[in-house]
Amino acid sequence: MSGKPAQTRASGDEVAVDDRSVAARLFAILDAFGAPTGATSLTLTLTAIAQRANLPLSTTHRLVAEWVSWGGLSKHENGQYSLGMKLWELGVQTPTARNLRTIALPYLEDLYETTREHVHLAILDGRDALYLEKLSGHHVVRLISRVGARLPLHSTGVGLVLLAYAPTDVVQEYLATSLQRFLPRTVTEPEAVRKRLAEIRLIGIARMSEEMTAGSSSLAAPIRDRTGQVVAAVSIVTRTTDTVDPEQEQAVRLAAQGVSRALGYRRAQQ
Amino acid sequence: MSGKPAQTRASGDEVAVDDRSVAARLFAILDAFGAPTGATSLTLTLTAIAQRANLPLSTTHRLVAEWVSWGGLSKHENGQYSLGMKLWELGVQTPTARNLRTIALPYLEDLYETTREHVHLAILDGRDALYLEKLSGHHVVRLISRVGARLPLHSTGVGLVLLAYAPTDVVQEYLATSLQRFLPRTVTEPEAVRKRLAEIRLIGIARMSEEMTAGSSSLAAPIRDRTGQVVAAVSIVTRTTDTVDPEQEQAVRLAAQGVSRALGYRRAQQ
């Protein structure tokens, strides 16, 4: 109702201009719900979103409203916002997620039933192993992994398998950076990693022991599509024991082969 | 390099202006990948996106590029676009999807193991049952349902359970519209549906038979959170048989109770 001009920009001050596009700002808002403060920041207030996205409050308000009206964010009674169901709906439509998961799930279930261990399905995405699926039973054991998590390639069973069958330039680039050591047994030396990769290609299975989480080991095997390319990896994560259980190895191999066959892979001329 | 003005808008012609905001246009692009032509249109060309989103090609080009740079869409070698992994990553972070799924999955696995039937987990979203999870084994039987699918409330086991415990105004509104009859046995008459809902509330389980898919029946039970509110439903879908298997009913009930307990529900004073 007032007639006063609102914009009163400070005269000589150098204002760091924000040259992000509208789209980039919208994305920044969603990214605010990502991993920043870690695990449990799944719900944010408007102000918190504005801070994380580094946007003025009024702009945030308007853009958040756009997200909410579309369903990408949802507003709760208490005024907090969280990621909306629409994102989930579209997310599960993502081709790789949808197809791989659908096809692999039954085999993962079988693997879980026969071994009763944590079962993982992961793909290579950028420099990480991206966890597509996880079956865990009622174990009290907490693992770092969860669906949607990203874990390093060199310290996880699935990661090492994915790396073993990745294009050489990917391996090259990955090993060019310094690899984080999580536990004393984590292999971080590039040449040592290369040796392991070669061994994995030879025997078709990766054996990890106490390299990411104390007390747990894993067995992982590659999943191939109809072109023979490795597109994913399955693993089971067990409590570390002295002996390697050949039956477990067999179970992991069978699961990987089952999924591969379902994807159209026909055993190559051995 | 030319100096000619590009914009040569037809003079007297009435141009239907598009008053969608940038955000709305961006969303329209994602929606183009949704359900429009049905199931398998998971990959589109630029032109196809422009058509479906009803946007000029150049605008589409620019906005699609924004999505791609963020990871919401990904561009394949052949020039086709599909939903990107980023959407999946954010999607699985969605609170309800994440929490419910994580908590429920082990119980769903148990249910699958004991019954060996299709297992479903769904929530009420708008006027539909939204399928959060589905375990299916290697059955050849094709079901309509899949993760992320939306199916009607009155013709599915989970749907009817969700409706039975929904707020009265939701029920009112749902029954106010005409309900689709899929098969001869689908109950579509509002009063008849209300009767079923009352029965479900009484016995705590929904029994459906040949109301959505010929030859299959389902048993569904409600999942409650710590406040006692019904937040989801589990079901098994079986081939229709003459007799009701009390053990199956028991298994479904147990699964629902298990999840409810895990969500913090303590059996109310009966």
Add this chain to the structure above:
DNA sequence: CCGAGAACTTCCACTGAATGGAAGCGCAGG
């Protein structure tokens, strides 16, 4: 009960970012 403060919502003049028609490019088929 009132006042301070924090968080959210609305307002609106200004402007630069988004727009989209057209031209340019690249490729496949005739």
Add this chain to the structure above:
DNA sequence: CCTGCGCTTCCATTCAGTGGAAGTTCTCGG
């Protein structure tokens, strides 16, 4: 070689988005 189709780039125009500020609501403490 030409034609047609689909994608990419260009850029003058303009209007949608912007964000500072004022208004509103809610909570907490005195």
